[in-house]
Amino acid sequence: MGERRIGVAERRARLALRHRLAAGTGAAGPEEVAECLVALHGTDPATVYLGVGARLAEPAGTVAATERALYEDRTLVRMHGMRNTVFVFPAALTAVVHASTGIAVAARARTQLLKDMAAAGAPDAAWLTEVEESTLAALARRGQATAAELAEDEPRLRERFAYAPGKSYEGVHTVSSRLLRLLGVEGRVVRGRPLGSWTSTQFRWALAPEHPELDVADAQRELLERWLAVCGPATEADLKWWTGWRATEVRRALTAMGARRVSLDEGTGYVVADDAEPVAAPREPWAALLPALDPTAMGWQQRDWYLAPELRPALFDRSGNVGPTVWWNGRVVGGWAQRPDGEIVWRLLDPEGTGRETETAVTERAERLTELLGATRVTPRFRTPLEKELTA
Template structure:
């Protein structure tokens, strides 16, 4: 371009995605830790997403459940915790201190203040009382190693206390101290979700003490996280970075400057890549198909998605809150969606067609591979989307 910035077009962005997100056949991983490291984080709001996202990127998806459970609950090389945008993710253990300092501290302060405000408004006990309950709860969890909220309540009965949330409002409700306090402790990095009650699709988790990690400088942690993300997902616009991190735009700009990020030209305007990542990336020459789960980190990776998602598909694939459902990919772009029926069949649809027979055959093969891998397991996304509801009926 006239201003000297290199232009990165759609084809190159899709080539980077295929290789760095381990979706091209030659880029498949051998372990869940490799997948999480390549993507920076796996969405964990829906427990099944973690395993399905890993399986879609492993050379041998049959290893996904056992290997991911071992990484999460035995080796602790992966940790499920709150992160960007106050969302639950699974991170590489080595990244937990960076995530906590860069995104968790500010959210934690707001969460604790909100809890104390709600309790005070309901005439519940004060901060000193809550501090006693918190200390007793953490001590009980340390003794047990991991525990459900009910088990912790047996050890610390004050967790059963209830208070009215938003009295007089249309959304008025009753909260227990246990539900709100454990959430606050999770955001503060004092507890993490442990092994679930039930199978890998269960959303009923035990709690466990958070692994110890150093306290990092906030600005330094933000720079470290942004650089990791750019190397996995760059190029990206400022809007992408602000949305993904949940930071203020001033924080995004400060981190970009600190890591020496390079400006590039994108079809939608100015983008950024990490220093030293400006060299062209050529398509691998191996067309690929993938069936990615609801909330997959690739589908949810950017705020601006037109380069890999036709805007006409959005009403079919997203719910009203912006959560993506299961998606069908062909060679770097979303072409449709999929679902699992009650009998276990994997069904998919490419609305409007527009793909070659080669693509349809590759998608069908991935669908059959997914059906065989899931076996008797049934997966229903936590956030239902229009096309997924239609296909699964």
């Protein structure tokens, strides 16, 4: 049997249905959203809440429900994951993420920290081990704490050392900032409640929930299979980019899961073994206003099938971070922003997104977003040209 071809229209249909964006596909709660997306990008805290709200059948109460899942029920966990980036995962997936991705990243991070400290004449590895054990013990006593609070119990966290002396990016780091990040990458601590509102970027720390140690290859197979079930088809380049793994690891996981090859405009793609049947487009047209760094907009490295190349300069910053996007029937057609007075404004940039039907649907989504935000004002952590222009 030859490779089945999956065209752009079907890829957009899969995205609409599986990412809970088409009419009638809304999720019941934050946990269901996280489960269906595998991971919510967590670098910008507001992304988590707005990404959830865009996919709930009933967005009222999005913030309270998401906070409860993160900080009370702990059914969602904010932790380092793929590409050494902070994500929000279903709690049941933390062991898989740690084994598949975190272990290798953590080893490199610890080596780099010790190297930086040695170059600055800071204490050695034994000293660092003492400090981290003391810090973890203090965190266990406190439950949740800021770095400053932990430094009250372990004063050595306040010590500073020079980083990259003589380089253009030279700076001074505290032991607390580097050590707590390292412990996060190692899966020993996670982010707790923010110090301010749900849009705050300042977090307390908490001990990570206990999880079993899994075989790395098994964990990689499971993570990639979960992601392909939601985002397939995808190319090897997409998979390598999303996971941050080496090509050999991606290929090993694809073989282990028995992934099926399909034909895409970009070349060979992959789906999970039982996912090659055609997927019909949603019955009704749909619009969505997704936040900056949303996992749908950032899900693939090769994006021409849902994002025209000419739109990228307006919608991405120089580091490749996507800003708030307007979607119409599986394609990015523009961007949106929130002005200081709370008004949600947008601009349609793609000819596929012009017309009265599109504008009516986007207006309805903007009203829904306005209701979700209430008095809260959201500015993306990584600002893009169009977002800046719309708020000027």
